[in-house]
Amino acid sequence: MTDDLAYDVFTRTCPSRGTLEHVTGRWGCLTLGALREGTFRFNELRRRVDGVSEKMLSQTLHVLERDGLVYREAQPMNPPRVDYRLTQLGREIAEWLIGLISLVEDRMPQVEAARESYDAERAAPDAT
Amino acid sequence: MTDDLAYDVFTRTCPSRGTLEHVTGRWGCLTLGALREGTFRFNELRRRVDGVSEKMLSQTLHVLERDGLVYREAQPMNPPRVDYRLTQLGREIAEWLIGLISLVEDRMPQVEAARESYDAERAAPDAT
DNA sequence: CAGTATCCTGCAGGATACTG
DNA sequence: CAGTATCCTGCAGGATACTG
Numbered sequence: 052m053t054d055d056l057a058y059d060v061f062t063r064t065c066p067s068r069g070t071l072e073h074v075t076g077r078w079g080c081l082t083l084g085a086l087r088e089g090t091f092r093f094n095e096l097r098r099r100v101d102g103v104s105e106k107m108l109s110q111t112l113h114v115l116e117r118d119g120l121v122y123r124e125a126q127p128m129n130p131p132r133v134d135y136r137l138t139q140l141g142r143e144i145a146e147w148l149i150g151l152i153s154l155v156e157d158r159m160p161q162v163e164a165a166r167e168s169y170d171a172e173r174a175a176p177d178a179t
Numbered sequence: 180m181t182d183d184l185a186y187d188v189f190t191r192t193c194p195s196r197g198t199l200e201h202v203t204g205r206w207g208c209l210t211l212g213a214l215r216e217g218t219f220r221f222n223e224l225r226r227r228v229d230g231v232s233e234k235m236l237s238q239t240l241h242v243l244e245r246d247g248l249v250y251r252e253a254q255p256m257n258p259p260r261v262d263y264r265l266t267q268l269g270r271e272i273a274e275w276l277i278g279l280i281s282l283v284e285d286r287m288p289q290v291e292a293a294r295e296s297y298d299a300e301r302a303a304p305d306a307t
Numbered sequence: 308c309a310g311t312a313t314c315c316t317g318c319a320g321g322a323t324a325c326t327g
Numbered sequence: 328c329a330g331t332a333t334c335c336t337g338c339a340g341g342a343t344a345c346t347g
Contacts, residue, residue, distance in 0.1 A: 066291075069286040074283065075203035078340095099323050104341055109310060119293025130308040131347085140289055147282050151275045153201065156195040161268055163194075165247025206320095221329050232321055237330060258328040260325085 055081040057064040070118050074144055080104055083137070083145040086121065089102075120144060184220040198246050202272055206231055208280075211265070211273040214249065218264040248272060 073079045078100065086089070086097040097108055112135060117120040120141030126132045137145060155162075201207045206228065213219065213227040225236055240263060243249040248269030265273060268273045283290075 058304070065284075067280070067287050070287070070290050071203075071208075071280060071283050073203075074279075075199075075208075077200075080199075080203075099185075105310070106312095106342090107340060110340090117294050118290050118298040119297075120290075125309090129347090131310085133309060140286055140293075142258040142283060144286070146281075147279045151202075151272075151279050152195070152199060154275050155199050155271060158268055159195050159198070159265075162198050162246050162248075166245050169247075233330070234322090234332095235320060237321090251331090257327090260332085261329060 073111075073114050074120070074148060076111075078107050079115060080148065082111050082115065083120070083141065083148060084152075085140070086135060086137045087145050087149070090134050093133055093135070096135060115141070116148070122142055200247055202240075202244050202248070202276060205241075206235050207243060208276065209270065210236070210243065211248070211276060212280075214261050214263060214265045214269070215273050215277070220261050224263060243269070266296055268302070 074083065081100045081103070082096065085096060091099065091113075096112075097105065100108060103111075111122060112123065116123050119138055121122070122136050122141075122152050123178060124134045126134075128131075204210065209228045209231070210224065213224060219227065221236070224240075225231060225233065228236060229255075231239070239240050240249060240251065247266055250264050250269075251264050252262045252264075254262075
């Protein structure tokens with residue numbers, strides 16, 4: 052049952068693939084993380100999401116807004132002021148995402164150890 | 180505290196970024212999902228991970244093995260037989276990943292609805 | 308300020324052929 | 328069977344200039 056649901060995800064025709072990629076992708080992930088902490092204007096976000104270009108932040112925000120994870124509020128003034136924040140749905144997903152990230156981060160010592168022994172084996176292929 | 184930990188992840192220098200990308204990436208995600216269900220040989224996996232090329236499966240498995248998430252057992256016979264399965268660490272992370280995926284899948288109706296209204300607004304820009 | 312438009316490049320990843 | 332090696336292409340995404 053639950054397994055059937057989960058397995059479906061792994062067929063490429065699955066429609067949730069797209070959203071999953073938006074969420075876990077390089078900039079989507081960082082943007083959701085930044086927005087967890089509050090409401091921000093475009094350039095504030097740019098500074099928080101380290102290394103993102105205008106283009107990619109704009110693109111990422113559009114995609115997340117379209118998926119209903121981010122709410123965009125444009126106030127008609129001059130100069131313009133636009134605020135971004137997570138929707139309820141966005142917050143829910145961001146929390147799970149953070150959980151996964153925290154788990155991975157937590158296990159990094161194990162991962163690093165695994166990498167070292169993997170690399171060591173290849174570096175000294177004569178050691179049977 | 181917990182927030183500090185989580186926030187660190189969003190700086191690009193964070194070492195867990197790499198592992199996270201291996202886990203959530205297109206093929207990593209699908210491969211972990213397939214391996215949740217048991218032990219498989221290379222070509223069995225190829226069939227289960229729909230659409231993956233030899234090259235990408237090979238590459239993905241190497242990366243996941245190096246990170247300590249996948250265990251590779253080569254039996255010295257001819258023709259060769261190699262089995263892949265999740266390590267304990269891999270299983271742990273795969274479970275969380277599935278959780279995230281299931282959540283996203285669960286919320287897809289909301290996502291689709293959001294998309295429709297987003298698209299509708301743009302299609303009829305005269306409707307103020 | 309909050310973006311969009313254009314140009315350009317590196318590299319993910321597919322196709323194909325080959326190997327122990 | 329279980330891969331590796333090589334060649335090739337599309338596109339993610341950066342840099343730069345421009346706009347309401």
